[in-house]
């Protein structure tokens with residue numbers, strides 16, 4: 001169990017850790033603190049959603065062809081408005097927006113922000129945990145408004161990545177490349193307090209998370225790996241327990257804390273999504289950065305490290321296998337066509 005040195009706010013933690021980056025100018029710290037204000041505002045709205053007339057479909061569809069729910073729209077608009085004038089970004093990308101999002105003229109900075117404002121939104125109306133995911137890179141272009149190429153960088157270049165999970169409590173989990181820390185929101189004070197310092201993902205997986213409704217659409221190698229996880233072999237802790245919430249942030253967070261593996265592999269279900277459903281820039285890459293920083297691993301279903309993929313387009317989809325290192329290492333062997341027994 002973690003000791004919980006209560007009372008350390010996330011702002012204090014960010015500023016105290018700034019010394020870990022000798023070249024730090026404080027801009028990344030200020031960017032993170034600004035993003036956290038947006039997160040607190042979204043948390044308040046999400047927790048009120050059951051009461052406010054903000055539930056249900058907003059009647060539009062996003063670039064993914066998915067119904068946009070009002071909370072999605074609210075979270076997207078709020079992050080755009082707050083971050084556009086923060087002075088530390090040159091360009092943004094959102095799951096909810098087809099094109100890159102410019103920042104306010106005169107407020108251009110040296111970082112980029114890619115975000116999924118409210119992932120798992122199909123769960124909003126049934127009160128299942130949902131989350132915001134973010135990824136921050138240093139710009140490649142020199143100055144002024146950023147370009148798409150500033151966003152299309154491999155995940156290994158990220159300077160920070162994190163998520164906020166709106167669940168039984170609201171938690172912020174993020175990394176700046178010096179390990180992973182978790183903060184829990186005290187809604188009575190409106191502050192995130194350090195509650196999970198230096199999170200490490202258990203080496204052994206306790207859970208496996210995958211939508212088995214897609215089994216008939218998977219490649220044989222994936223089917224064989226899932227059967228391996230479900231087979232009895234006590235020395236390797238099998239069978240694992242199945243846990244699938246259908247909300248990436250919630251499934252990932254449980255596996256990060258308790259040990260587990262999440263898979264959303266390529267499937268033949270929808271020819272338009274040959275590489276699976278999840279997006280590289282603002283879902284797979286930020287979570288892969290967190291996973292690796294916490295001692296885990298993240299690969300595609302052809303064995304490539306997620307963090308090494310050179311993005312080609314803003315909303316690029318990627319198959320994702322992410323979680324406890326030992327389980328992902330075995331998954332990589334199955335994806336390479338091996339059939340390890342133990």
Ligand code: P6P
Pocket residue numbers: 119120121122211246247248249277
């Ligand atoms: P399926 C939610 O819509 C989401 O993008 C992720 O949060 C989640 O992991 C996945 O899709 C669930 O997809 O096809 O299993 O319903």
